[in-house]
Amino acid sequence: MDAKYEGWTRYHVIYTLRHQWRFYREGMKRSIMTNRDRNEVIKEALYKMSEDGGLLTVHKEDATVDFVVDNWDG
Numbered sequence: 001m002d003a004k005y006e007g008w009t010r011y012h013v014i015y016t017l018r019h020q021w022r023f024y025r026e027g028m029k030r031s032i033m034t035n036r037d038r039n040e041v042i043k044e045a046l047y048k049m050s051e052d053g054g055l056l057t058v059h060k061e062d063a064t065v066d067f068v069v070d071n072w073d074g
Contacts, residue, residue: 005055008054010025011026013045015059046057050073
């Protein structure tokens, strides 16, 4: 990521080995949400972004980046 996002809270949605989608804050071990339904996890992530701002990276099952959402609430 470029310098534009320096200091932003970063979140990720990833697919886990347990066949679940995980939404978490970068650097944290504990998930904000896990669910087998990717759409439910993305809805929760977008809601959190609309409230708190940040940078969200949504990954595909193979760990490549699907899309990125940025929302600065500051």
